[in-house]
Amino acid sequence: MNSYTDDFSILNFQRDLVDWYKMNQRDLPWRADQDPYKVWVSEIMLQQTRVDTVIPYFNRFLSLFPTLEALAEADEEKVLKAWEGLGYYSRVRNLQTAVKEVAEQYGGRVPDTPEEISKLKGVGPYTAGAILSIAYGVPEPAVDGNVMRVLSRILLIEEDIGKAKSRTLFEKAVRELISKEDPSSFNQALMELGALICTPKSPACLTCPVHEHCRAFEQGRQRELPVKEKKTKVRHVDIAALILWREDGKYLIHKRPKEGLLANLWEFPNVPVKKRGQSEIEDLKVFLEAEWGISAEIGDHISNLDHVFSHLKWDIQLFEGRCIYEIGDKDDLKWVTFEEMEAYPFPVSHQKIIKLAKEVAVL
DNA sequence: GAAACGTGGTT
DNA sequence: TAACCAAGTTT
Numbered sequence: 309m310n311s312y313t314d315d316f317s318i319l320n321f322q323r324d325l326v327d328w329y330k331m332n333q334r335d336l337p338w339r340a341d342q343d344p345y346k347v348w349v350s351e352i353m354l355q356q357t358r359v360d361t362v363i364p365y366f367n368r369f370l371s372l373f374p375t376l377e378a379l380a381e382a383d384e385e386k387v388l389k390a391w392e393g394l395g396y397y398s399r400v401r402n403l404q405t406a407v408k409e410v411a412e413q414y415g416g417r418v419p420d421t422p423e424e425i426s427k428l429k430g431v432g433p434y435t436a437g438a439i440l441s442i443a444y445g446v447p448e449p450a451v452d453g454n455v456m457r458v459l460s461r462i463l464l465i466e467e468d469i470g471k472a473k474s475r476t477l478f479e480k481a482v483r484e485l486i487s488k489e490d491p492s493s494f495n496q497a498l499m500e501l502g503a504l505i506c507t508p509k510s511p512a513c514l515t516c517p518v519h520e521h522c523r524a525f526e527q528g529r530q531r532e533l534p535v536k537e538k539k540t541k542v543r544h545v546d547i548a549a550l551i552l553w554r555e556d557g558k559y560l561i562h563k564r565p566k567e568g569l570l571a572n573l574w575e576f577p578n579v580p581v582k583k584r585g586q587s588e589i590e591d592l593k594v595f596l597e598a599e600w601g602i603s604a605e606i607g608d609h610i611s612n613l614d615h616v617f618s619h620l621k622w623d624i625q626l627f628e629g630r631c632i633y634e635i636g637d638k639d640d641l642k643w644v645t646f647e648e649m650e651a652y653p654f655p656v657s658h659q660k661i662i663k664l665a666k667e668v669a670v671l
Numbered sequence: 672g673a674a675a676c677g678t679g680g681t682t
Numbered sequence: 683t684a685a686c687c688a689a690g691t692t693t
Contacts, residue, residue: 357689
Protein backbone atom coordinates (compact mmCIF):
# COMPACT_ATOMS: atom_id res chain seq x y z
CA MET A 309 0.00 0.00 0.00
CA ASN A 310 2.46 2.64 1.17
CA SER A 311 0.23 4.91 3.16
CA TYR A 312 1.16 7.01 6.14
CA THR A 313 -0.92 4.78 8.39
CA ASP A 314 0.82 1.52 7.49
CA ASP A 315 1.86 -0.27 10.62
CA PHE A 316 -0.08 2.24 12.72
CA SER A 317 -2.34 1.10 15.53
CA ILE A 318 -5.46 2.94 14.43
CA LEU A 319 -7.97 1.55 16.92
CA ASN A 320 -5.74 2.13 19.93
CA PHE A 321 -4.94 5.62 18.73
CA GLN A 322 -8.62 6.46 18.34
CA ARG A 323 -9.38 5.15 21.80
CA ASP A 324 -6.53 7.00 23.54
CA LEU A 325 -7.27 10.23 21.72
CA VAL A 326 -11.04 10.25 22.15
CA ASP A 327 -10.89 9.08 25.77
CA TRP A 328 -8.55 11.95 26.55
CA TYR A 329 -10.83 14.40 24.76
CA LYS A 330 -13.91 13.31 26.64
CA MET A 331 -12.13 13.80 29.94
CA ASN A 332 -10.27 17.00 29.12
CA GLN A 333 -12.24 19.01 26.59
CA ARG A 334 -12.77 22.66 27.37
CA ASP A 335 -16.20 23.92 28.25
CA LEU A 336 -16.88 26.18 25.27
CA PRO A 337 -20.15 27.94 24.47
CA TRP A 338 -20.53 26.30 21.05
CA ARG A 339 -20.25 22.89 22.66
CA ALA A 340 -23.48 23.35 24.65
CA ASP A 341 -25.43 21.58 21.91
CA GLN A 342 -25.03 20.42 18.32
CA ASP A 343 -27.25 22.99 16.65
CA PRO A 344 -25.84 23.13 13.09
CA TYR A 345 -26.35 26.89 12.92
CA LYS A 346 -24.32 27.47 16.08
CA VAL A 347 -21.64 25.03 15.01
CA TRP A 348 -21.48 26.86 11.70
CA VAL A 349 -21.17 30.30 13.28
CA SER A 350 -18.46 29.06 15.63
CA GLU A 351 -16.48 27.45 12.84
CA ILE A 352 -16.51 30.62 10.75
CA MET A 353 -15.46 32.74 13.71
CA LEU A 354 -12.69 30.33 14.62
CA GLN A 355 -11.06 30.54 11.21
CA GLN A 356 -7.57 31.95 11.85
CA THR A 357 -8.82 33.24 15.18
CA ARG A 358 -8.11 32.23 18.78
CA VAL A 359 -10.69 30.56 20.97
CA ASP A 360 -10.32 33.21 23.69
CA THR A 361 -10.99 35.95 21.16
CA VAL A 362 -14.02 34.20 19.72
CA ILE A 363 -15.90 33.37 22.94
CA PRO A 364 -17.33 36.85 23.67
CA TYR A 365 -18.07 37.45 19.98
CA PHE A 366 -19.88 34.13 19.72
CA ASN A 367 -22.07 34.83 22.73
CA ARG A 368 -22.96 38.33 21.56
CA PHE A 369 -23.57 37.20 17.98
CA LEU A 370 -25.93 34.42 19.09
CA SER A 371 -27.88 36.76 21.34
CA LEU A 372 -28.27 39.20 18.45
CA PHE A 373 -29.00 36.52 15.84
CA PRO A 374 -30.25 33.49 17.76
CA THR A 375 -31.40 31.53 14.73
CA LEU A 376 -30.44 31.01 11.14
CA GLU A 377 -33.58 32.88 10.10
CA ALA A 378 -32.72 35.82 12.31
CA LEU A 379 -29.32 36.15 10.68
CA ALA A 380 -30.79 35.71 7.21
CA GLU A 381 -33.16 38.61 7.78
CA ALA A 382 -30.73 40.90 9.57
CA ASP A 383 -29.40 44.18 8.21
CA GLU A 384 -25.84 43.72 6.92
CA GLU A 385 -24.65 46.80 8.77
CA LYS A 386 -25.79 45.25 12.06
CA VAL A 387 -24.12 41.99 11.18
CA LEU A 388 -20.83 43.69 10.39
CA LYS A 389 -21.13 45.68 13.61
CA ALA A 390 -21.42 42.41 15.53
CA TRP A 391 -18.26 41.25 13.79
CA GLU A 392 -16.38 44.52 14.37
CA GLY A 393 -12.86 43.80 15.56
CA LEU A 394 -12.87 40.11 14.65
CA GLY A 395 -11.20 40.62 11.29
CA TYR A 396 -11.54 38.87 7.94
CA TYR A 397 -14.90 40.58 7.48
CA SER A 398 -15.76 38.74 4.28
CA ARG A 399 -16.31 35.74 6.54
CA VAL A 400 -19.47 37.20 7.98
CA ARG A 401 -20.75 38.62 4.72
CA ASN A 402 -20.28 35.21 3.12
CA LEU A 403 -21.94 33.61 6.14
CA GLN A 404 -25.01 35.77 5.78
CA THR A 405 -25.16 35.08 2.05
CA ALA A 406 -24.95 31.37 2.75
CA VAL A 407 -27.50 31.49 5.53
CA LYS A 408 -29.96 33.22 3.19
CA GLU A 409 -29.31 30.47 0.68
CA VAL A 410 -30.07 27.82 3.28
CA ALA A 411 -33.23 29.64 4.37
CA GLU A 412 -34.49 29.87 0.81
CA GLN A 413 -33.20 26.72 -0.86
CA TYR A 414 -33.16 24.26 2.03
CA GLY A 415 -36.07 25.45 4.14
CA GLY A 416 -33.71 26.65 6.83
CA ARG A 417 -32.08 23.27 7.32
CA VAL A 418 -28.29 23.27 7.04
CA PRO A 419 -27.41 20.64 4.43
CA ASP A 420 -25.76 17.45 5.69
CA THR A 421 -23.89 16.24 2.63
CA PRO A 422 -20.39 17.27 1.54
CA GLU A 423 -21.64 18.15 -1.94
CA GLU A 424 -24.38 20.51 -0.80
CA ILE A 425 -22.69 22.14 2.16
CA SER A 426 -19.52 22.83 0.18
CA LYS A 427 -21.46 24.95 -2.27
CA LEU A 428 -22.25 27.49 0.43
CA LYS A 429 -20.24 30.71 0.43
CA GLY A 430 -17.40 30.66 2.90
CA VAL A 431 -17.67 26.94 3.52
CA GLY A 432 -14.40 25.43 2.38
CA PRO A 433 -13.03 21.92 2.93
CA TYR A 434 -12.27 22.43 6.62
CA THR A 435 -15.56 24.06 7.57
CA ALA A 436 -17.58 21.54 5.57
CA GLY A 437 -15.95 18.66 7.43
CA ALA A 438 -16.26 20.40 10.78
CA ILE A 439 -19.98 21.08 10.46
CA LEU A 440 -20.75 17.66 9.01
CA SER A 441 -18.87 15.79 11.71
CA ILE A 442 -19.76 17.93 14.72
CA ALA A 443 -23.39 18.73 13.94
CA TYR A 444 -24.36 15.56 12.04
CA GLY A 445 -21.84 12.90 13.00
CA VAL A 446 -20.70 12.40 9.42
CA PRO A 447 -17.17 10.90 9.25
CA GLU A 448 -15.58 13.62 7.12
CA PRO A 449 -12.10 15.04 7.74
CA ALA A 450 -11.83 18.54 9.20
CA VAL A 451 -8.24 19.43 8.54
CA ASP A 452 -7.07 22.73 9.99
CA GLY A 453 -3.66 23.94 11.10
CA ASN A 454 -3.89 21.99 14.34
CA VAL A 455 -4.65 18.75 12.58
CA MET A 456 -1.79 19.18 10.14
CA ARG A 457 0.64 19.96 12.95
CA VAL A 458 -0.52 17.06 15.13
CA LEU A 459 -0.55 14.51 12.33
CA SER A 460 2.71 15.71 10.85
CA ARG A 461 4.27 14.72 14.16
CA ILE A 462 2.35 11.56 14.90
CA LEU A 463 2.75 10.15 11.40
CA LEU A 464 6.05 11.89 10.68
CA ILE A 465 4.77 13.67 7.60
CA GLU A 466 7.39 16.08 6.28
CA GLU A 467 5.28 17.76 3.64
CA ASP A 468 5.27 21.58 3.77
CA ILE A 469 1.94 22.39 5.43
CA GLY A 470 2.09 25.86 3.92
CA LYS A 471 1.36 24.42 0.50
CA ALA A 472 -2.31 24.24 -0.41
CA LYS A 473 -1.82 20.81 -1.88
CA SER A 474 -0.66 19.10 1.29
CA ARG A 475 -4.05 19.52 2.93
CA THR A 476 -5.48 16.76 0.75
CA LEU A 477 -2.73 14.46 1.93
CA PHE A 478 -3.74 15.03 5.54
CA GLU A 479 -7.38 14.52 4.63
CA LYS A 480 -6.45 11.17 3.23
CA ALA A 481 -4.73 10.28 6.49
CA VAL A 482 -7.75 11.38 8.52
CA ARG A 483 -10.06 9.26 6.41
CA GLU A 484 -8.01 6.26 7.47
CA LEU A 485 -7.79 7.28 11.10
CA ILE A 486 -11.18 8.78 11.88
CA SER A 487 -13.50 7.05 14.33
CA LYS A 488 -16.67 5.97 12.57
CA GLU A 489 -18.43 5.69 15.91
CA ASP A 490 -17.70 9.24 16.97
CA PRO A 491 -16.32 11.41 14.17
CA SER A 492 -17.30 14.55 16.06
CA SER A 493 -15.17 13.74 19.09
CA PHE A 494 -12.36 12.44 16.92
CA ASN A 495 -12.05 15.60 14.83
CA GLN A 496 -12.42 17.89 17.79
CA ALA A 497 -9.97 15.81 19.79
CA LEU A 498 -7.31 16.25 17.14
CA MET A 499 -7.80 20.02 17.23
CA GLU A 500 -8.07 20.14 21.02
CA LEU A 501 -4.83 18.20 21.29
CA GLY A 502 -3.17 20.68 18.97
CA ALA A 503 -4.46 23.60 21.01
CA LEU A 504 -3.63 22.24 24.47
CA ILE A 505 -0.79 19.73 24.16
CA CYS A 506 0.72 19.43 20.72
CA THR A 507 1.41 23.16 20.44
CA PRO A 508 3.60 24.76 17.76
CA LYS A 509 6.68 25.72 19.76
CA SER A 510 7.07 23.39 22.69
CA PRO A 511 4.71 20.44 22.61
CA ALA A 512 3.97 18.87 26.01
CA CYS A 513 4.84 15.39 24.85
CA LEU A 514 5.24 13.94 28.33
CA THR A 515 1.60 14.63 29.14
CA CYS A 516 0.34 13.77 25.68
CA PRO A 517 -2.30 11.03 25.71
CA VAL A 518 -1.07 9.63 22.39
CA HIS A 519 2.70 9.98 22.64
CA GLU A 520 3.01 6.22 22.46
CA HIS A 521 1.64 6.50 18.94
CA CYS A 522 3.82 9.43 17.93
CA ARG A 523 6.62 8.74 15.46
CA ALA A 524 8.18 12.18 15.89
CA PHE A 525 8.29 11.76 19.67
CA GLU A 526 9.81 8.33 19.26
CA GLN A 527 12.65 9.90 17.32
CA GLY A 528 12.81 13.09 19.39
CA ARG A 529 11.97 15.13 16.33
CA GLN A 530 8.69 16.72 17.46
CA ARG A 531 10.19 20.21 17.42
CA GLU A 532 11.25 19.86 13.80
CA LEU A 533 7.66 19.41 12.71
CA PRO A 534 5.58 20.54 11.00
CA VAL A 535 7.62 21.75 8.05
CA LYS A 536 6.44 25.17 7.03
CA GLU A 537 8.16 27.71 4.83
CA LYS A 538 8.43 31.25 6.14
CA LYS A 539 6.40 34.07 4.77
CA THR A 540 7.80 37.23 3.25
CA LYS A 541 7.53 40.60 4.94
CA VAL A 542 4.48 42.77 4.73
CA ARG A 543 4.29 45.69 2.34
CA HIS A 544 4.21 49.20 3.81
CA VAL A 545 1.64 51.70 2.60
CA ASP A 546 1.69 55.39 3.48
CA ILE A 547 -1.70 56.92 4.07
CA ALA A 548 -2.92 60.38 4.99
CA ALA A 549 -6.16 60.34 6.96
CA LEU A 550 -8.40 63.19 7.98
CA ILE A 551 -10.70 63.97 10.88
CA LEU A 552 -13.02 66.29 8.99
CA TRP A 553 -15.48 68.22 11.12
CA ARG A 554 -18.31 70.62 10.60
CA GLU A 555 -19.56 73.51 12.71
CA ASP A 556 -22.55 71.40 13.82
CA GLY A 557 -20.26 68.95 15.61
CA LYS A 558 -20.51 66.22 13.00
CA TYR A 559 -17.71 64.29 11.34
CA LEU A 560 -17.42 62.85 7.88
CA ILE A 561 -17.23 59.08 7.51
CA HIS A 562 -17.09 56.99 4.37
CA LYS A 563 -18.30 53.48 3.54
CA ARG A 564 -15.62 51.40 1.86
CA PRO A 565 -16.30 49.56 -1.42
CA LYS A 566 -18.17 46.25 -1.34
CA GLU A 567 -15.09 44.28 -2.33
CA GLY A 568 -11.50 44.08 -1.24
CA LEU A 569 -9.86 45.10 2.01
CA LEU A 570 -12.31 45.86 4.85
CA ALA A 571 -15.20 45.70 2.40
CA ASN A 572 -18.34 47.61 3.42
CA LEU A 573 -16.81 48.88 6.62
CA TRP A 574 -16.70 52.59 7.45
CA GLU A 575 -13.63 54.79 7.69
CA PHE A 576 -12.38 58.34 7.94
CA PRO A 577 -11.42 60.10 4.71
CA ASN A 578 -7.98 58.96 3.62
CA VAL A 579 -5.70 58.74 0.61
CA PRO A 580 -2.60 56.78 -0.22
CA VAL A 581 0.44 59.06 -0.16
CA LYS A 582 2.75 58.82 -3.13
CA LYS A 583 5.82 60.46 -1.74
CA ARG A 584 6.24 60.92 1.98
CA GLY A 585 7.04 64.47 2.86
CA GLN A 586 5.10 67.67 2.50
CA SER A 587 2.41 66.75 -0.03
CA GLU A 588 0.01 64.93 2.31
CA ILE A 589 -2.25 67.90 2.96
CA GLU A 590 -2.41 68.70 -0.72
CA ASP A 591 -3.17 65.06 -1.52
CA LEU A 592 -6.07 65.13 0.91
CA LYS A 593 -7.49 68.38 -0.46
CA VAL A 594 -7.28 67.22 -4.06
CA PHE A 595 -8.94 63.94 -3.16
CA LEU A 596 -11.82 65.56 -1.25
CA GLU A 597 -12.46 68.01 -4.04
CA ALA A 598 -12.21 65.57 -6.91
CA GLU A 599 -14.00 62.59 -5.40
CA TRP A 600 -16.61 64.17 -3.15
CA GLY A 601 -16.85 67.82 -4.08
CA ILE A 602 -15.74 68.91 -0.66
CA SER A 603 -13.37 71.70 0.12
CA ALA A 604 -11.67 71.80 3.45
CA GLU A 605 -9.30 73.82 5.51
CA ILE A 606 -6.77 71.33 6.77
CA GLY A 607 -5.32 72.22 10.13
CA ASP A 608 -3.04 70.46 12.51
CA HIS A 609 -1.21 67.24 12.09
CA ILE A 610 -2.64 65.14 14.93
CA SER A 611 -0.31 62.16 15.05
CA ASN A 612 1.18 59.23 13.23
CA LEU A 613 -0.18 55.77 13.77
CA ASP A 614 0.38 52.43 12.19
CA HIS A 615 -1.74 49.39 11.71
CA VAL A 616 -0.52 45.94 10.78
CA PHE A 617 -2.59 43.59 8.64
CA SER A 618 -1.68 40.06 7.68
CA HIS A 619 -0.26 41.13 4.34
CA LEU A 620 0.45 44.85 4.68
CA LYS A 621 1.09 47.69 7.07
CA TRP A 622 -0.51 51.10 7.02
CA ASP A 623 1.58 54.05 8.13
CA ILE A 624 -1.04 56.68 8.78
CA GLN A 625 -0.44 60.39 9.10
CA LEU A 626 -3.51 61.85 10.71
CA PHE A 627 -4.73 65.42 10.17
CA GLU A 628 -7.65 67.47 11.35
CA GLY A 629 -9.67 69.74 9.11
CA ARG A 630 -12.80 71.86 8.86
CA CYS A 631 -15.32 71.51 6.06
CA ILE A 632 -15.69 74.75 4.11
CA TYR A 633 -18.00 73.70 1.36
CA GLU A 634 -19.79 70.58 0.18
CA ILE A 635 -22.16 69.55 -2.58
CA GLY A 636 -24.89 66.96 -2.53
CA ASP A 637 -25.36 63.70 -0.71
CA LYS A 638 -23.74 60.41 -1.42
CA ASP A 639 -24.75 56.98 -0.11
CA ASP A 640 -21.23 56.16 1.00
CA LEU A 641 -20.75 59.45 2.88
CA LYS A 642 -22.28 60.41 6.22
CA TRP A 643 -21.90 63.32 8.61
CA VAL A 644 -22.32 61.94 12.10
CA THR A 645 -21.79 62.76 15.74
CA PHE A 646 -19.59 60.57 17.90
CA GLU A 647 -22.73 59.03 19.36
CA GLU A 648 -24.17 58.22 15.95
CA MET A 649 -20.80 56.82 14.92
CA GLU A 650 -21.22 53.97 17.37
CA ALA A 651 -23.79 52.30 15.15
CA TYR A 652 -21.36 51.97 12.26
CA PRO A 653 -18.84 49.14 11.86
CA PHE A 654 -15.26 50.39 11.77
CA PRO A 655 -12.06 48.40 11.33
CA VAL A 656 -9.67 48.57 14.27
CA SER A 657 -7.37 50.92 12.37
CA HIS A 658 -10.13 53.52 12.25
CA GLN A 659 -11.30 52.84 15.79
CA LYS A 660 -7.90 54.20 16.74
CA ILE A 661 -8.70 57.33 14.75
CA ILE A 662 -12.08 57.73 16.46
CA LYS A 663 -10.32 57.64 19.78
CA LEU A 664 -7.92 60.37 18.73
CA ALA A 665 -10.73 62.43 17.21
CA LYS A 666 -12.56 62.42 20.53
CA GLU A 667 -9.45 63.64 22.30
CA VAL A 668 -8.97 66.42 19.75
CA ALA A 669 -12.63 67.44 19.98
CA VAL A 670 -12.28 68.21 23.65
CA LEU A 671 -9.70 70.89 22.94
C1' DG B 672 -0.57 28.10 -6.84
C1' DA B 673 0.15 32.37 -4.82
C1' DA B 674 -1.72 36.36 -2.89
C1' DA B 675 -5.47 38.76 -0.59
C1' DC B 676 -7.85 38.97 3.44
C1' DG B 677 -7.65 41.27 10.12
C1' DT B 678 -6.54 41.10 14.54
C1' DG B 679 -4.33 40.25 18.93
C1' DG B 680 -1.35 37.29 21.64
C1' DT B 681 3.32 35.18 22.17
C1' DT B 682 8.11 34.64 21.63
C1' DT C 683 11.04 44.52 17.87
C1' DA C 684 9.91 41.65 14.21
C1' DA C 685 8.35 37.30 13.32
C1' DC C 686 5.30 33.87 14.11
C1' DC C 687 0.99 32.02 15.04
C1' DA C 688 -4.51 30.98 15.50
C1' DA C 689 -10.59 25.78 14.39
C1' DG C 690 -9.23 28.94 6.30
C1' DT C 691 -11.59 30.65 2.03
C1' DT C 692 -11.71 33.14 -2.14
C1' DT C 693 -9.83 34.90 -6.25
